[in-house]
Amino acid sequence: MSTLCFFRLRDLWSTIPFFLFALIASTLCSGAEKSTRSIQLDDASAAETLLRLPGFDLRSRPDLLTQLDRYLKHNQGTTRYFQLVRQFELQERSDELLELSLNREGTTAGTWAAETLVQFGNRDRLELAVQSRDRDRAVAAVKTLASVGDKQARTFLQQTLLENGLSPEALNATAKALARTPQGEQFLAATVASGKLPTSLRFTVANLLHSSAEANHREIAKQHLPLPATKNGTPLPPLHLLVQKSGNAAKGRTLFFTKAECATCHHVSGEGKAVGPELTGIGEKLAKQAIYTAILDPSAAISHNYENHEVITDDGKVETGILLSASDGRIEIKNSEGIVRSFDASSIESFRPLSTSLMPAGIEEKLTTAELIDLVEYLAQLKTSR
Numbered sequence: 181m182s183t184l185c186f187f188r189l190r191d192l193w194s195t196i197p198f199f200l201f202a203l204i205a206s207t208l209c210s211g212a213e214k215s216t217r218s219i220q221l222d223d224a225s226a227a228e229t230l231l232r233l234p235g236f237d238l239r240s241r242p243d244l245l246t247q248l249d250r251y252l253k254h255n256q257g258t259t260r261y262f263q264l265v266r267q268f269e270l271q272e273r274s275d276e277l278l279e280l281s282l283n284r285e286g287t288t289a290g291t292w293a294a295e296t297l298v299q300f301g302n303r304d305r306l307e308l309a310v311q312s313r314d315r316d317r318a319v320a321a322v323k324t325l326a327s328v329g330d331k332q333a334r335t336f337l338q339q340t341l342l343e344n345g346l347s348p349e350a351l352n353a354t355a356k357a358l359a360r361t362p363q364g365e366q367f368l369a370a371t372v373a374s375g376k377l378p379t380s381l382r383f384t385v386a387n388l389l390h391s392s393a394e395a396n397h398r399e400i401a402k403q404h405l406p407l408p409a410t411k412n413g414t415p416l417p418p419l420h421l422l423v424q425k426s427g428n429a430a431k432g433r434t435l436f437f438t439k440a441e442c443a444t445c446h447h448v449s450g451e452g453k454a455v456g457p458e459l460t461g462i463g464e465k466l467a468k469q470a471i472y473t474a475i476l477d478p479s480a481a482i483s484h485n486y487e488n489h490e491v492i493t494d495d496g497k498v499e500t501g502i503l504l505s506a507s508d509g510r511i512e513i514k515n516s517e518g519i520v521r522s523f524d525a526s527s528i529e530s531f532r533p534l535s536t537s538l539m540p541a542g543i544e545e546k547l548t549t550a551e552l553i554d555l556v557e558y559l560a561q562l563k564t565s566r
């Protein structure tokens with residue numbers, strides 16, 4: 181038995197059960213003592229054994245490294261996974277950690293993955309993901325960074341909020357993430373008071389500050405971000421109060437197909453026009469709060485495949501609408517009247533996605549608060565599984 185091997189075993193002897201000692205002895209010393217018949221450990225036992233050997237030079241044992249690699253691949257996101265990755269500082273797993281932190285954002289595993297990345301000095305990977313063109317990825321990156329929760333993460337999110345270039349979804353997620361800490365909320369209030377808040381955040385931040393526990397933050401909101409006025413001139417109550425109210429769904433249905441003009445763009449159970457998404461099962465997909473946000477701040481979160489685009493042709497025609505297809509040298513978009521326009525790519529001067537929804541803002545101006553509540557009640561009870 182080599183000296184190193186002996187030294188380590190002596191350290192361990194008193195601290196662990198015998199059967200583990202035997203396993204460790206066989207693993208650790210099989211390389212050192214060629215004549216000893218080594219017991220072949222399965223991947224899980226090898227991982228368990230390694231866990232009890234802090235400081236073990238894993239790189240000197242490619243066979244164990246391979247076993248560990250297999251084990252980690254099959255046990256991604258488990259407590260053991262993070263213990264091992266951290267203990268042996270497996271920097272080479274940073275790509276995997278990044279994907280874990282984004283794909284499992286909002287879970288323990290996602291948060292631990294983000295924290296491990298930061299611990300490895302790879303915070304920039306998360307920060308870069310915030311700039312991703314994939315909206316869901318950017319939003320997940322914002323949330324996962326916020327879950328790291330340290331001062332540096334907060335500073336980064338604060339800077340991000342003031343810089344242009346993020347999608348409305350990522351920007352809104354940033355504001356919401358900041359509002360979850362007193363320091364972050366303080367920053368939002370100060371940004372509002374100094375007039376630096378990006379316009380696309382007005383509705384979100386208004387609601388955050390109007391429902392703040394801090395009286396002076398509510399005051400700043402009242403002064404600088406009054407909630408939009410409804411038809412009879414009274415300002416809309418903040419979201420956290422609206423969601424507590426119940427309305428009359430039958431009246432809401434009538435509004436949907438008449439005065440509120442929703443059916444000029446949405447269909448429910450085959451009735452109405454299909455410019456925007458079908459709302460037949462919307463009560464299952466969205467909670468009341470999200471339905472209110474979809475109506476009152478349409479650009480804050482734009483449904484997938486309904487992104488608004490703008491086409492400008494060589495002869496100066498401007499058309500905006502939802503992209504239906506872009507192939508074979510043609511671009512087809514559907515405008516807010518539901519009319520499909522087809523353009524030859526060679527006649528297009530510019531084509532770009534817009535960050536504003538095709539759904540008009542300001543719908544609340546056509547309705548009273550009570551009518552809005554009825555409308556949302558109607559949508560909230562639209563469920564397909566009944």
Ligand code: HEC
Binds near residue numbers: 443446455479483538
């Ligand atoms: C000019 C067309 C238009 C009108 C009018 C319109 N919408 Fe929309 N709506 C859209 C489009 C396009 C989307 C998808 C893009 C987005 O999410 O902003 C959408 C999205 C939505 C969503 C989110 C759907 C989802 O699956 O996430 C809801 C809810 C909604 N609208 C409700 C309404 C209600 C209620 C009204 C009437 C007060 C209304 N809309 C009026 C075009 C319209």
